[in-house]
Amino acid sequence: MKKTDTKAVIKQESVTEKAPKPVAQVFIWIFLIFWTLLNLFPIYFMFTFSLKSNAEIFGENIIGLPKEWLWSNYSTAMNTGKMWLYFLNSILVTVAAIAISIMAGMMATYAITRIKWKMSKLTNAFFMLGLTIPIQASIVPVYVILSKASKVPGLNMIFGLNRYTTLIIPYAAFSLSMAILICTGFMTEIPFDLDEAATIDGCGFFRTFFKIILPLMKPAVSTVGIYSFLQCWNEFMFANVFISDSVHRTLPVGIKELSGQHTTNWGPIGAALVIATFPTLIAYLFLSKKIQASFIAGAVKG
Amino acid sequence: MKNVKKWFAIIVFLLPGLLLFIGILIAPIAVSAYRSLFDWDGFTEGTFIWFKNYKELFTSKSIMFGNALKNSLILAFFSVFVQLPIALGLALLLGRKIKGEKFFLSIFFMPVLISTVVIGQLWLKIYNPDYGLINQLLDLLHLENLKHVWVAEVEPIGIFKNVPFLKNIPIALGSIIVPTIWQYVGYHMLLMYAGVKGVSTDLREAAMLDGATAGQIDRYIVIPTIKPIIRVSVIFAVTGSLKTYDLVRILTNGGPFQKTQVPSTLLEDMLFLRNRYGMGSTISVMLILLCFAFALVITAVFRERDK
Structure with missing residues (x-):
């Protein structure tokens, strides 16, 4: 040819x-x-x-x-295996950790991107260190602090080993860098004229943040939320090391315990695995695009 | 007055984030670094011993950190040279406007969403020596001689018997590597696919007009364009392997005979089995240093190749 x-x-x-x-x-x-x-x-x-x-x-x-x-x-997994409790614990810990990290993350992002000051770039770089720091890095000191706090009367009601806060606070801290990274992308896209107009109308920094910026950050919240949700929901190392009582166990540790007890009876173990997995998979059926997008957002700059 | 207001706002807005970040990440790392120089049981004051923990870490025959590090590097090797090529291949194929592209993409990404603990438990059932899926299927096919105890087997992997470097990998470690690769192929594929889709269609069409085949377009246009993403994937695969914990704890618990021990499981053993918090801190510090070092080396290698 x-x-x-x-x-x-x-x-x-x-x-x-x-x-x-x-x-x-x-x-x-x-x-x-x-x-x-x-x-x-x-x-x-x-x-x-x-x-x-x-x-x-x-x-x-x-x-x-x-x-x-x-x-x-x-029903065996739910009742004898207490999966309902672990399921609720996982939801509580995950939701609280995400809420804290998103709020703290958005506030920090606001100070970094929308208030003009000299050290803002440096502060951002400081937070970005968190993206490469492995969760193992802080496990020994945090464990020691938690076990010491457990022995202080009064304080051990809310903080120490085997509390909800034991996992919520570290999870929030380790989700923070990613939250700031993603929020920065979204927040810099909001036109700066809005802030100026607000200032002219007499809004201070706080009113501007809560009344103008926050309502515009909904897409960022869902992106960060999805990404952090999966990190926290599936986290195993902290949960395994810091929680030893059955009341505060989250799903991953609960599953490990259940399968330790029911080595000879596989059906309930399978049921527990399905209980831990299907909420995410069903959400994925409806939100696959959004979920994929949040993973891409979480990696491309990282 | 305006300045005071501004600084007040800055401090208030940064405070929650800084408290969390410094309290849980930065300060503990500093404490880890400091405590790594101590012989310390976590409760007493401990004794300052300079770098003896580091020396012991690399020389001790009972801690075997070298062994743990080697295992995680073997995992990193398979992640980079088996997992990432599969991921890249899938991303390139899906980038060619295949029918059902979105469907395949969604399915391939699914394992990423499942907790590693669930994956571990599931594979325990697949590997179970008596009733596991693999051994039962081998029975049905009358291939009894291929049956193994999988997660508890020190025997080297048969197919690598004549391959240098790989010939001593125990089957137990192999049975950790397989689910790891299986789970995260989809993650790397998604990142690369996003890159492939970002290659301008004009560029592709121009190449097609010049008579380039699909393979040539991938080789000379797409892959060079998505190199930054490949770099990120390599860094994630290597640092992820260094940090690996979940699957080892669930599948083998570091055994048999420490053959599948990795730094993170060793770190936990130092705390709970040996009460050696100083040594645990030393392992933490080594993990951070290794993660940063590998990230820098990988970035440098990619930059070198660009020249």
């Missing part, structure tokens, strides 16, 4: 149909479907064995749908 012809053919393709040639498309599809199955199969396995008896899991029916749907596994 002459050179001009190839160009013409390619041009035509690129204008009408940019997708690859059919044969290549089929191969790509086979590979993508293979990878889809590899991703979905463990999740499918988890869901089905959560509804089976040991007899089915251990040989009669390893990977098929359950012959008899044993919903009682779920």
Whole structure:
């Protein structure tokens, strides 16, 4: 074929149909479907064995749908395994930590981006150090402080090992840098004329922040919230080290304990895994774009 | 007067953030650094011993930090050279306007949302020597000789028997590496996909007009454009491997015979099994230093290659 012809053919393709040639498309599809199955199969396995008896899991029916749907596994996990308590604990700890880190993060971002002062860039850089600091870095001193606080009467009612604040405060602190990073992106996009107009109308910094800036930060709140939610909901190391009583356990530690107790009975363990996972997966069904976007926002600048 | 108001506002707005950040991150790190120079049980005052903890960390045969570090670096190796290429491949394929692109993207990202503890428990059931999915399937296929105890097996991985450097990796460590790769491929794919989608369509079309194949476009246009994202992915994969904790605690607990110990699990053992808070602090400090050092080295390597 002459050179001009190839160009013409390619041009035509690129204008009408940019997708690859059919044969290549089929191969790509086979590979993508293979990878889809590899991703979905463990999740499918988890869901089905959560509804089976040991007899089915251990040989009669390893990977098929359950012959008899044993919903009682779920009530075992919920009641004997106390998953309902761990579930509520996880929600409480996660929501409180996110609320604190978003509020503190937005206030700090406001001071950094919308008030003019000399050290604002440096302060921002200081907060950004948190993006690379591993959670392990502070575990020893924080553990020692918490265990000392546990022995102080009065203070140990609200702070110390085995309290809700034990996890809420560290989670909020470790979510803060990301909150500031993401909020900075959103806040600098709000036109500065708004602040000036507010000042002319007699608003101080506080009124400007609460009445004008905060209402415009809703998209930032959802982006930060989604990202931090998954970090806190799934966090295991602090929860495992700082919480030893069953009352304040969060889901990851609860699951570990449950599977330690029920080594021979797999159904309830499967049910516990599903209970811990499905809220996120169902939310993902409806918010997949938003969730993906928040992970991208959290990484691209980090 | 205006200045006083301004500084008052700045301080009030920064205060909650600074308290949290300094109280939970910065001050503890300073304390860790200081305490890493002590022989300390966490409750008494402890004795100042200069850098003896660091020396012991790298020489002691009972702590075996070198072993833990090596294990996390093996994990980092597989993350960078197996996980990231798969992620890049998927991102490039999805970037070619495949039918169902969004559907595949959403499915591949799903494991990232699941807690590592759940993933660990799930894979425990897959690896279980008696009733686990893998061994039962091997039984059905009459491949009994391939059955293993997986998470408790010190035996080296068969397929790497003749590969230098890799021939001594125990199966137990391999059974931690597989779920780690499986879970986070989707994360890196998503980042890279966002980069691939950012490549201007004009550039692609111009290349197509010049007769470039899809493979050539990926190789000469897309990959160089998304290099900063690949760099971020490499840094995340390496520092993530150094920090790894959850899957090791759940799947092997560092065993058998310390074969799968990693720095974070070693750190926890120092606190709860040996009451050595000074040494625990030393491991913390080493982890921070290693994470920063690797991030800097990786950035430098990428800059070098750009020249």
